[in-house]
Amino acid sequence: MLPAALRSDTPAGRIVPPSGAAARLVPLTSAAMALLAVLAVAVALAAGRIADRWETGLAGTATVRISAPPDQMAAQVRGAIRVLETTPGVTLVREMSPEDRQALLAPWVGGDLPLDTLPLPAILEVVEGAGGVDAQGLRLRLAAEVPGAVYDDHSRWRVPLVQTARGVRTAGLVALGLIGAVGAVLVAVATQAALAENLSVIRTLRQIGARDSFIARAFVRRMTLRTAGGAVPGALAGAVVLAMVPTAPGGLLDGVAPAGADWLWTLAVPVVAAVVAFAAARVTAFRLLRRVP
Amino acid sequence: MVEFEDVAVDYGAGDLLAEVSLALSPGSFHFLTGPSGAGKTSLLRLISAEIAPTRGRVRLFGEDPAGMDRDGIARLRRRIGLVHQDCQFLDHLTLAENVALPLLAAGHDPAAASQDIAALLGWVGLARQADALPPTLSGGERQRTAIARAVIMDPDLILADEPTGNIDWDMSLRLMTLFVELNRQGKTAVVATHDLALIRAVKAQTQARVLRIAGGRVALAGADL
Structure with a gap:
């Protein structure tokens, strides 16, 4: 149920003639803007989720890669485990099984590769405590005691990836802001056109004692309803597009579509569009009405 | 009810109205006459606070519209009934x-x-x-x-700007009868018209006074009308 101020069938809502080419374009542009806004929201949310996942999922973990001749490999692995277990901050050390290494390489070389015929390095998974470890000190100890071991805390590729994801999120939010700004400008232009088209109506209303707020309300109501009327189907179309995004785990677009409560943001798009239209139309109407005596 | 003190209106091409001083008392009936472009409409627009005087002061219902905000002027206009030639x-x-x-x-x-x-x-x-x-x-x-x-x-005040401009004589008289009736009910009326025959026909029915605008000045018309 719409509040009385937004109902177009009220007597006050009928003072503006039902015409105006610019005003008729508002629902169309609003629909397009809402669709883009929903996609921008989804991209921003997805990028945020990915950044969080990479940051929290990989933070606190590290790997130690050990390359050594086959006859020295077991001794080097034992040496590295000993070093790690005596390193403050390390809570768990586990050697990656041949099956796990097979799974790591499978996407590139296939799953039926006989690993035992290849000189692959051993990999130790390291889980760190909340305070982390002294990475520099650990590297020095490993270099001294296990020459074939290389400590990798993933920061070399994790940090740029997280920064990229955050950049995408920021770009999504900027796009959202631009969509809102362009939408506001369109509504302002349409309001301006509607006011200019109905100048004689406005003059009459002023002459019979109508306040600016009364006149503005009629125009603002119409623009807000038209914007919301376009934004609802636009946002629904955007939601349908997102729902059709492939969600196969590990797929390229996995995580792009909203999940759970994130869908609520798509519902907010028409509401925000209506609020933006209301504000833009109101500011424009009051500014222009001041020119009519 | 309406007071003008040395009012002038200049749209940029010299004074259209100058040194206009007048007072319309409650319940009075005034015709406003003069040739086209003499300033009849401008005088009515001054009364309804649609324009501000270039010089001088207008007081309406004891208030100066120049000191009012737009809402105040809107409130003031609710005490005025306007009738235009094109009706609007x-x-x-x-x-x-x-x-x-x-x-x-x-x-x-x-x-x-x-x-x-x-x-x-x-x-x-x-x-x-x-x-x-x-x-x-x-x-x-x-x-x-x-x-x-x-x-x-x-409203307390009725302003009519050439209300009979587009209608025949009989209908003009019928309209004027309505204004006279309103005036008899106590409303102040100002009717602008260039139709002197109409003024003469109606003047007899009421205590109407005639203000003539000529050369930018407003003067009370006498027996020459």
């Missing part, structure tokens, strides 16, 4: 809705005043056309509707 209707609204517009603009519920609206349309002889749209009306019907709209708020 909202063509997409019915007659009854147009008559109800001042009520709506003042925040009243027109539905609550439907009987008053019907009575007013009856008074001007348009009861049957209440649901008609303005473009379907004749000139006389439009003017009578404009008078109904002008008085729906029970």
Whole structure:
């Protein structure tokens, strides 16, 4: 149920003639803007989720890669485990099984590769405590005691990836802001056109004692309803597009579509569009009405 | 009710009106006459606070519109009923809705005043056309509707700018009768017209005074009219 101020069938809502080419374009542009806004929201949310996942999922973990001749490999692995277990901050050390290494390489070389015929390095998974470890000190100890071991805390590729994801999120939010700004400008232009088209109506209303707020309300109501009327189907179309995004785990677009409560943001798009239209139309109407005596 | 003190109006091409001083007392009836472009409409626009004087001061109901904000001027205009030559209707609204517009603009519920609206349309002889749209009306019907709209708020002052400009003699007299009737009910009336024959015909029915505008000055017309 719409509040009385937004109902177009009220007597006050009928003072503006039902015409105006610019005003008729508002629902169309609003629909397009809402669709883009929903996609921008989804991209921003997805990028945020990915950044969080990479940051929290990989933070606190590290790997130690050990390359050594086959006859020295077991001794080097034992040496590295000993070093790690005596390193403050390390809570768990586990050697990656041949099956796990097979799974790591499978996407590139296939799953039926006989690993035992290849000189692959051993990999130790390291889980760190909340305070982390002294990475520099650990590297020095490993270099001294296990020459074939290389400590990798993933920061070399994790940090740029997280920064990229955050950049995408920021770009999504900027796009959202631009969509809102362009939408506001369109509504302002349409309001301006509607006011200019109905100048004689406005003059009459002023002459019979109508306040600016009364006149503005009629125009603002119409623009807000038209914007919301376009934004609802636009946002629904955007939601349908997102729902059709492939969600196969590990797929390229996995995580792009909203999940759970994130869908609520798509519902907010028409509401925000209506609020933006209301504000833009109101500011424009009051500014222009001041020119009519 | 309306006071002008040395008022001048200049739209940029010299004074259209100059040194205008006058006072319209409550319940008075004034005709405003003069040739086209003499400043009749400007004088009415000064009274309705649509324009501000270039010099001098206008006081309306004891207040100076120059010191008012736009809401204050809107409030002031609710005490004035305006009738224009072109009527200025909202063509997409019915007659009854147009008559109800001042009520709506003042925040009243027109539905609550439907009987008053019907009575007013009856008074001007348009009861049957209440649901008609303005473009379907004749000139006389439009003017009578404009008078109904002008008085729906029970204003203290009626301003009419060439209300008989587009209608025949009989209808002009009929319209003037409505203004005279309103004046007899105690409303102050100012009717601008260049039709001296009409003024002469109506002047006898009421205590109307005639203000003549010429050369930018306003003077009370005498027996020469």
